Amino acid sequence: MEVTHLAVDQIIKAFLFILFAFFSVFLTLVLFFYFSRKKIVKIAVEKKNQELHYQKEILQSVIQTQEDERMRIAQDLHDDISSKLNVVSLNTHLLKTPNLSEAEYAEIIDNIVTLTKKALENSRRIAHDLLPPVFEKFGLHAAIEELVLEFSSAKNVQIEYVNDLDFSSLETNKQLHIFRILQELLNNSIRHGKSTNISITFVSKNKQNTCFYSDNGVGFKTNFGNQKRGIGMQNIESRINFLGGYINVQSEIDKGVQIEFNF
Ligand SMILES: Nc1ncnc2c1ncn2[C@@H]1O[C@H](COP(=O)(O)OP(=O)(O)OP(=O)(O)O)[C@@H](O)[C@H]1O
Numbered sequence: 001m002e003v004t005h006l007a008v009d010q011i012i013k014a015f016l017f018i019l020f021a022f023f024s025v026f027l028t029l030v031l032f033f034y035f036s037r038k039k040i041v042k043i044a045v046e047k048k049n050q051e052l053h054y055q056k057e058i059l060q061s062v063i064q065t066q067e068d069e070r071m072r073i074a075q076d077l078h079d080d081i082s083s084k085l086n087v088v089s090l091n092t093h094l095l096k097t098p099n100l101s102e103a104e105y106a107e108i109i110d111n112i113v114t115l116t117k118k119a120l121e122n123s124r125r126i127a128h129d130l131l132p133p134v135f136e137k138f139g140l141h142a143a144i145e146e147l148v149l150e151f152s153s154a155k156n157v158q159i160e161y162v163n164d165l166d167f168s169s170l171e172t173n174k175q176l177h178i179f180r181i182l183q184e185l186l187n188n189s190i191r192h193g194k195s196t197n198i199s200i201t202f203v204s205k206n207k208q209n210t211c212f213y214s215d216n217g218v219g220f221k222t223n224f225g226n227q228k229r230g231i232g233m234q235n236i237e238s239r240i241n242f243l244g245g246y247i248n249v250q251s252e253i254d255k256g257v258q259i260e261f262n263f
């Protein structure tokens with residue numbers, strides 16, 4: 001009988017001890033979380049703020065580019081299409097003038113034909129600038145080949161383009177992002193870098209679609225510090241974000257630019 005009493009006593013004691021231990025651990029944890037919560041929340045808030053700031057920057061650059069693009073298209077339409085169609089319209093009205101001589105009639109018709117032809121050429125060029133037809137018809141690879149050809153024939157630059165990838169499995173809008181990235185990189189290499197040699201290589205690296213881009217231009221300090229990156233580079237970053245890839249830009253003054261991005 002006494003033995004059972006002792007055992008019950010010990011069980012109760014052990015139970016109380018475990019309860020106490022649990023309670024202590026629980027209390028310690030609560031205290032720990034309570035005191036470290038502020039710090040964690042602060043870090044999280046800072047991180048969130050940084051992310052928001054980054055998103056805001058990207059959004060602003062996207063909006064800015066859209067506005068610039070709209071302005072450029074509006075200008076092109078106004079200068080190269082509307083103005084010509086206006087004169088065509090004027091000339092067409094002139095045809096209604098009574099008693100036109102044959103020479104006058106021929107001149108007016110001539111004007112109309114020339115101006116319509118120019119307006120047509122310009123509208124083709126504007127459409128081509130917006131989206132090269134070769135891109136829609138033959139995809140990214142052909143569009144890059146054409147881009148490279150256009151750049152190397154118009155500017156004093158040698159461009160080597162090597163591609164080991166099959167772009168056809170990529171969605172069209174992803175292909176377009178890659179095309180726009182290369183357009184911006186090429187523009188930068190020529191405008192800022194004054195490059196004479198550029199290399200573009202697409203390969204599979206660790207099963208990732210990767211592009212290596214380099215130029216032999218004047219280079220620049222990649223550590224911008226307080227200096228703002230241009231909209232061009234910000235746009236490239238947001239496009240890479242969209243592609244779910246990453247980009248690494250390496251450059252030094254007089255050492256050209258080496259860029260690697262994947263998608
Ligand atoms: N290939 C390059 N060679 C030398 N400098 C470069 C090169 N690419 C970028 N830079 C430098 O980085 C800056 C930022 O480039 P970014 O394309 O973002 O802006 P931008 O070309 O000046 O303007 P935007 O592209 O908006 O018309 C450039 O002004 C230039 O100083």
Ligand SMILES: [Mg+2]
Pocket residue numbers: 184187188230232233
């Ligand atoms: Mg640029």
